[in-house]
Amino acid sequence: MSPGGRPATTPPDAWAQAALDEVEAAGVKALSVEAVARRLGVSxxxxxxxFRDRRDLLRAALALWERRQVTELNAQFAAVADPRERLHVALVEAFVALEPTVIVQFMAASDDPDVAAALERSTAARLALLRRTFRQLGATRAQAEHRAILAYGHYLGFAQLRRHAPDLLATPARLRAHLAQLERSLLEGL
Structure with missing residues (x-):
């Protein structure tokens, strides 16, 4: 109950976060208002x-994910003035800080129009940041495009591996060594 004696309501962002957690665990197709309510411990x-319905809840979850994982992270990375350091910080976030991510479940549900649109926007934003970073490091437009695709494609593949083969780079030492090799490869010749 709220202090005023009215039933307390769960805020929309809490529902959206719980929906993301449910998608992470069970996938987009399994998302239901009932499952999210159970996760929150509410009716x-x-x-x-x-939210009007499940679709509206999914859209709110996608918007929350985009805001936190794309818009806010890209702004955080863009604030790093040195492009070499920016690339390093972005790679550490993508490959070390993040656990298996909901993006794997979103990729599996890319036939859903709302999910597909969110993935398209996030891909465009992330590639744009990477392109700018590589251009600032001295890459030509073509080199920047190629390296941005390599970096982002590696991130997507790595997210998939972390979900389906979690022992592959499970130790911090192996993960750091892999990240160092990736960073050297992306920076080669710049």
Whole structure:
């Protein structure tokens, strides 16, 4: 209960985060208002204070993911003035800080139009940041494009590996060695 004696409502971002957690665990197709309510420990009726239906909840979850994992992270990376350091910080975030990510589940559900649109926007934003970074490091447009695709493609593949082969780079030493090799490869000749 709220201090005023009215039933407390779960805020929309809490529902959206719980929906992301549910997608991470079970996939987009398994997302339901009931499952998210169970995860939150509340009745499903509370969702309808904020969302029309499951589709609306999914859209809110996608918007939250984009805001946190794309817009805010890209702004954080862009604030790093030195492009070499920016690349390093972005790689550490993508390959060390993040656990298996919901993006793997989103890629598996790319036939959903809302998921596909979010993935398209996130891919464009992430590639643009990487292109700018490589251009600032002295790469030609073509080199910057190639290296941006390599870096982002590696991130997507690595997210998949972390989810489906978690022991592959499980030790911090192996992960650091892999990251160092990737960074050397991306910077070669710049």
């Amino acid at each position: 499903k009726g509370g969702a309808y204070h904020h």
